[in-house]
Amino acid sequence: MMKILLVNTNTEKFPYPIPPLGICLIASFLQEHYEVSIYDGMFDEGRNLEAVVNSFNPDFIGFSIRNVDEVVPERKTFFLEGVYSQFIAPVRKITTVPLILGGSGYTIFPSEILEYTGADYGIAGEGEETLLALLGKLGKGEDVTGIPNVFTRESQGAQSLKKERDYDKMPWSCIDQKLDFKPYTARGVYSIQTKRGCALQCIYCSYPLIEGKQYRLRAPASISAEIEEAAARLGPEVTFEFVDSTFNEPRGHAEEICRELIRRKIKVRLRTMGINPRNTSRELFSLMKEAGFAQIDVTPDSASPSLIRSLRKGFTTGDIQRTANLIREFDMPSMWFFLFGGPGENRETFDETLSFIDNFINPDDLVYLSGGLRVYPGTRLYDVSLKEGRIAASDLLLHPPFFYFSKDSPQAELKSWIDAACLERLNCLPGAISNPPQEMLREAVALRQSEGINEPMFRTLLRIRKKWKADGLL
Ligand code: B12
Known part of the structure; x- marks a missing residue:
């Protein structure tokens, strides 16, 4: 062999x-x-x-x-x-x-x-x-x-990210059996995919280029069986994380996965990135809660009606408002991600998103505010950037990366808006700040140990941030 x-x-x-x-x-x-x-x-x-x-x-x-x-x-x-x-x-x-x-x-x-x-x-x-x-x-x-x-180096095969074969027939990863998984269990994530492909049309996104535009779903029974077997090997400390670009697309698949996990009575801690506001419902959150979701990421990018359209997000302001309300109703710990600076962004659209954050998002949840959209070849934003003369067809874009900022939200100005918004809101952080201060992290770890707290780390950090603010330390 x-x-x-x-x-x-x-x-x-x-x-x-x-x-x-x-x-x-x-x-x-x-x-x-x-x-x-x-x-x-x-x-x-x-x-x-x-x-x-x-x-x-x-x-x-x-x-x-x-x-x-x-x-x-x-x-x-x-x-x-x-x-x-x-x-x-x-x-x-x-x-x-x-x-x-x-x-x-x-x-x-x-x-x-x-x-x-x-x-x-x-x-x-x-x-x-x-x-x-x-x-x-x-x-x-x-x-x-x-x-x-x-x-x-000389040629390229026709690029066709089409259906390779029924994804459901692919063998499981069994990551923990293929490599030394111990060092990963400190933060305890077993990554798992429930489908491939992304049919959404967000203008800047590389996901459909990487995975193809057509959804190829794994059967919920196979996903649950993999989780059940891995959980039996790894014990209850390990979190299972869904790495799909968007977990709740196409409608119904996430619900079916949750139902199957509930039916098998699998007791594990789950988290997912990429909850899209479009297909959320009371049924989805209720099933996710029951199945064991301890934390989710929600990625609307904007709550301004015109930016949602310009970024081709495919949902409405009604969809995000409903999503935020459901998250509060089910007390689902969530990290929210907003991305400013897309075509048409200006102070008014920025404020529309801020007012959504103030009026709808649970103040115990963490909100990341980022500015500038990385331009990737093959995306609609690439064409916009080319047309507006921001980039030339000969630019490689691999390194240094190019970030798009609309003319009414230039980089330095947008940064000052974001910094000011985060100063006023304790649950908001600029996307560029990736690590909490060491001292805050130490205090959070100590608090979690002494009080046996099991909530997501970001919630503990937020509580300490609020306490520091009250004590005049921030
Ligand atoms: C899930 C995800 C996350 C999760 C990861 C959670 C987890 N438990 O894994 C989170 C949110 C934490 C995350 C963080 C980051 N991410 Co991320 N993430 C993704 C996402 C959506 C899926 C990755 C994935 O697991 N796919 C499923 C697996 C099965 O696919 P795969 O690994 O790609 O493998 C397949 C093929 O690529 C190929 N393949 C892979 N290896 C090999 C090797 C050979 C030899 C061959 C032939 C083929 C091959 O075959 C595989 C099977 O079919 C991708 C976007 C995407 N749609 O791919 C971005 C992506 C990988 N992330 C990206 C980035 C930048 C990051 C961060 C650096 C962002 C940041 N600023 O924090 C961090 C880095 C984290 C880290 N430690 O590495 C970028 C990378 C591109 C870039 N510009 O650098 C991507 C592509 C998104 C984007 N912006 O375009 N990410």
Whole structure:
């Protein structure tokens, strides 16, 4: 059997270390045909990679590239520098076997990243079947040009993020059995996907480019069975996190998953990002609460009617108001995310969103306010930026990233609006502030231990922030 080594190049520990779901799914899929080994760079950060390559002696090496930058205009981190210097360059020095790239970050800039790293091949989009096809051809010494979604330094296969195969038939990731999962359990997240694809049309978003526009759903029974088995292995401390772009799309799927978890009486802690206001209902929140959701992220971006339209969010102000009311009714701890500066943003639209925050959002919930939209090739915002002369067709956009700010909400001004809004509202933070002060974190940890508090960390931090304010410490 030929051998492939899959390398997780993500070393980012913020907001917590993310287990490499993508390569674990690929490993499960390939293991029938290849001897697969995973090198997880999250904690080892490349130190033992050369030794692993020398002892495993693979025929192929795949690198998963997830993050390119932080998507924060104020911060200039370029993750690819580390991906290259800690992982790809040292491996390139000691072996001539084909180096193959893939991952969500890679998929946004396939030719550019291939060029930057000097790797041999890249796969845009989901990796399972395409990698199997590529390895098959490489193993037989056949020509690989023309395989859909495969990039070489000279050519690119027709890009088609279409349905690869019924996603439901894919094997499970079993992440905790594929790598040393212990370090991940400190913050305790087992990542799980309930579908692939995003049919929403938000003008700046890369998700449909990465996953395709067509939903491919996993059966709720299979999702619940995976959670049940993993929970039995990992114990009650582990949180299961849904990593779908939007958990409650298409309507009905999230509800079915919750029903299945409830039916099986699985007692686990769940969280999800990407609750879209469009399909929320009393039934959804009631089921989520009963199934064990301890925390959700809500990502409306704006509450201004004209911005919601300009960003093509696909929901109405009525939808977000209903969502906020339901969140309060069910006391579902939530982190809200707003993104200012899109086409048409001005002081008035900014204030419309602020007044929604003041009137509807639970003050015990955390609200992030960010400014500037990262422009990705292939998005509608890319076309707008080109048309407005903000970027040129020759701009690479990989690095440095370009952020769009409307002409009536320029970067410096928007930052001052956001900073002022956050000073007045204790539950609001600028998106650029990623870490709470160390002292606040220490106090939160101590409080949680002494009082046996089990709420989401952000709620404890908010309580301490309010106490500090009352004590004149802020
Ligand atoms: C869920 C998610 C999060 C969650 C993660 C929760 C969790 N438990 O995992 C949270 C909210 C915490 C988060 C945080 C961040 N995220 Co995020 N996140 C995502 C999201 C929506 C899904 C990722 C995912 O798990 N997909 C499911 C798995 C199965 O897919 P996958 O890993 O991509 O793998 C498939 C393919 O890519 C491919 N593949 C993967 N590896 C390989 C390797 C080879 C060799 C091959 C051939 C193929 C291949 O095959 C796999 C299976 O089909 C993506 C957007 C998206 N739709 O992809 C953004 C995304 C990855 N995030 C992004 C960013 C920037 C971040 C942050 C840096 C943001 C920040 N400022 O905080 C942090 C970094 C966190 C960290 N420690 O790494 C960007 C990265 C692009 C960029 N500009 O850098 C993305 C693409 C969103 C975007 N803005 O466009 N994120």
